[in-house]
Amino acid sequence: MTTSPFPTLRTPDGPPAPGRPAWNRQRASRMPSHRYQDVFSRVDVPLTDRRWPTRRLTAAPLWVPVDLRDGNQALTEPMDPARKRRFFELLVAMGYTEIEVGYPSASQTDFDFVRLLAETDLAPEHVTIVVFTAARADLIARTFESVRGLRNPVVVHLYTATAPTWRDVVLGRDRTELSDLISAAGAEVLRHAGDDPRVRFEFSPEVFNLTEPDYVLEVCARMTTLWDATPERPVILNLPATVEVATPNVYADQIEHMHRNLDRREAVILSVHPHNDRGTGVACAELAVLAGAQRVEGCLFGNGERTGNVDLVTLGLNLHAQGVDPEIDFSDIDEIRRTVVDCNRIGVHERHPYAGDLVHTAYSGTHQDAIRKGFARHHAQARAAGLDPADAPWRVPYLPVDPADVGRSYDAVVRVNSQSGKGGIAYLLESAYGLELPRRLQIDFAGRVQEHADDSGGEVTAERLWRLFEEAYVLPDDGGRQILPLAWSVVRPGETHDGGERLDVVLSVEGERVERSAVGAGPVDALASILAGLGLPVEVLGLTQQSITSGSDAGAVTYLEHRTADGAVAWAVGRDASVLGASVRALVAAANRS
Numbered sequence: 001m002t003t004s005p006f007p008t009l010r011t012p013d014g015p016p017a018p019g020r021p022a023w024n025r026q027r028a029s030r031m032p033s034h035r036y037q038d039v040f041s042r043v044d045v046p047l048t049d050r051r052w053p054t055r056r057l058t059a060a061p062l063w064v065p066v067d068l069r070d071g072n073q074a075l076t077e078p079m080d081p082a083r084k085r086r087f088f089e090l091l092v093a094m095g096y097t098e099i100e101v102g103y104p105s106a107s108q109t110d111f112d113f114v115r116l117l118a119e120t121d122l123a124p125e126h127v128t129i130v131v132f133t134a135a136r137a138d139l140i141a142r143t144f145e146s147v148r149g150l151r152n153p154v155v156v157h158l159y160t161a162t163a164p165t166w167r168d169v170v171l172g173r174d175r176t177e178l179s180d181l182i183s184a185a186g187a188e189v190l191r192h193a194g195d196d197p198r199v200r201f202e203f204s205p206e207v208f209n210l211t212e213p214d215y216v217l218e219v220c221a222r223m224t225t226l227w228d229a230t231p232e233r234p235v236i237l238n239l240p241a242t243v244e245v246a247t248p249n250v251y252a253d254q255i256e257h258m259h260r261n262l263d264r265r266e267a268v269i270l271s272v273h274p275h276n277d278r279g280t281g282v283a284c285a286e287l288a289v290l291a292g293a294q295r296v297e298g299c300l301f302g303n304g305e306r307t308g309n310v311d312l313v314t315l316g317l318n319l320h321a322q323g324v325d326p327e328i329d330f331s332d333i334d335e336i337r338r339t340v341v342d343c344n345r346i347g348v349h350e351r352h353p354y355a356g357d358l359v360h361t362a363y364s365g366t367h368q369d370a371i372r373k374g375f376a377r378h379h380a381q382a383r384a385a386g387l388d389p390a391d392a393p394w395r396v397p398y399l400p401v402d403p404a405d406v407g408r409s410y411d412a413v414v415r416v417n418s419q420s421g422k423g424g425i426a427y428l429l430e431s432a433y434g435l436e437l438p439r440r441l442q443i444d445f446a447g448r449v450q451e452h453a454d455d456s457g458g459e460v461t462a463e464r465l466w467r468l469f470e471e472a473y474v475l476p477d478d479g480g481r482q483i484l485p486l487a488w489s490v491v492r493p494g495e496t497h498d499g500g501e502r503l504d505v506v507l508s509v510e511g512e513r514v515e516r517s518a519v520g521a522g523p524v525d526a527l528a529s530i531l532a533g534l535g536l537p538v539e540v541l542g543l544t545q546q547s548i549t550s551g552s553d554a555g556a557v558t559y560l561e562h563r564t565a566d567g568a569v570a571w572a573v574g575r576d577a578s579v580l581g582a583s584v585r586a587l588v589a590a591a592n593r594s
Ligand SMILES: CC(=O)SCCNC(=O)CCNC(=O)[C@H](O)C(C)(C)COP(=O)(O)OP(=O)(O)OC[C@H]1O[C@@H](n2cnc3c(N)ncnc32)[C@H](O)[C@@H]1OP(=O)(O)O
Pocket: 070, 073, 103, 105, 106, 107, 133, 134, 135, 136, 159, 160, 161, 170, 171, 206, 242
């Protein structure tokens, strides 16, 4: 019996799996990871029959952007009134109908912004305005002062941290004392709201994800009783992963546990507010919705404290990419991004999902090839089904969504560098200049581009590609060449005595004007014999003609494959307003190069 060189590795609760061979084993590093070993015991959830793993996302949740509050509080330079207003207008234009606009008791700017909404018609009637406050009587009073006279529906969002470390370290209260503090603040909110039907209530047990499940259920039940949650006037319970510490499945378990055990569940809007400390905020939000959450708070492009709030753009477009309407308009992602970057004064990474500058770009050869084929198939299938390509089912490899859906053109989809292949190069020449290179010419040209890209080390733009192409294959207009065509005309079969086609050409041969005529099976054949007579033989191996029907370069192109004097196979290309001219130019280019 042979023994495997692979030791076994334990999976979390499955069978042992083969590991790495002894010579390739990872060693323990110097990272003091033991310091965090109790994270999972701190987030223990009493849920064993979880249902979220088998569910699918089928509808958009209620979205609540908190850019003007949670996002704003994390900026080096919080937004001034003009930036706040611009951001708010963007959110409204995108279709958000519930917007957290600030922490009006914390800053005069926030207070003034809420007053602006109250005193103007900046906020359309259907938009609910959320204002945020800590559980302190003076702050609550100021919050209500800010919304006085506001015509829109209002959500007063009260928060207090409930997790043990925050209770002990920050607030200095035990479970009962804290629960009493929260209830007292809730009562204060209720007192200010009176019987105003416009006002609804939201409570966030901050750091929910590190709070004992039984305690958070108890506190939430107190709030829904105090605020008399009913299906007609539901209370929002917002359960934040204030600092993301565990894998998304743990958050999903925590949310499902709440969803199944909350008091007055039918009178509660279960909301989540994931942060992104582990880089899995999006996964947390998505799994939380599978687990029963109905509302998601986050920020555009994931701005927010530390690593940010969950990114509402990614969440929305993830739904879109799965065939679910996000109910938010992302059709001009670049304008959205520009506005957010201007307001936050923080950039959006080039690789940011859906919105980064590079996310619809392929440099690598095989990806470009697949995308080019995918585009061609997409258009053919749309045509066959009588559909507008912008409306037809999308199955283009490597592009999870059609860039056009978010207002992007296809210009940046294929870009060329040393990692690119013939497909991408051909795609760029076709999309920028209308050239449809025969496959063997693609291969020939790709070798030249590769050499250039390896030397230069950078990107090869469409304009640079075109110059390389001209240098390699096209006859220049200047007189630097041995031979140039000046004029040509053809006499068709039947008009000549011997039944062939007669070509009349005027050439410039080393600066001298030369007129020649010849008869051949076609004009190419005739010109080949004229050139041979001038001591410049061209052995034509193949010829492809293409007409370009659009753009300023409308006309004809001839791609000519020929054998050079030393026996090599080469290409020449002619472009002209007429098919004949393109062929004459291609052949003369080949003669010069031979
Ligand atoms: C997770 C989140 O995003 S929570 C929101 C955080 N956002 C912000 O803090 C931005 C705006 N905040 C501020 O401008 C200020 O913190 C203010 C105006 C709200 C309060 O300012 P100050 O009165 O100077 O208090 P300061 O910020 O220094 O400290 C917070 C105090 O509030 C207490 N506190 C913290 N959270 C809460 C809460 N949810 N409810 C009641 N009290 C709270 C703290 O225990 C501390 O009390 P202490 O002074 O008795 O120790």
